[in-house]
Amino acid sequence: MARFKRAKVLVDLKKIPEAIVDLEALKDMAPDEALVHYQLARCYKMKRDKAGAIRHFTVAGNLDPKVRLEN
Secondary structure, eight states: OHHHHHHHHHHHTTOHHHHHHHHHHHHHHOTTOHHHHHHHHHHHHHTTOHHHHHHHHHHHHHHOTTSOOOO
């Protein structure tokens, strides 16, 4: 949980590469956690990596349909 909170702070600070490192590690530890995929999607969207963003938004939505998806 602490690493997830750290990643969210890094996203808020626009330190996207550092946030992606933490989130990718979290994804490997908890691949069924929708919020991790959602935060990864936000990061890839900020990097203008459309394919990565779509991939993780899709996974997040499939894992938990209640996750608010961005356009």
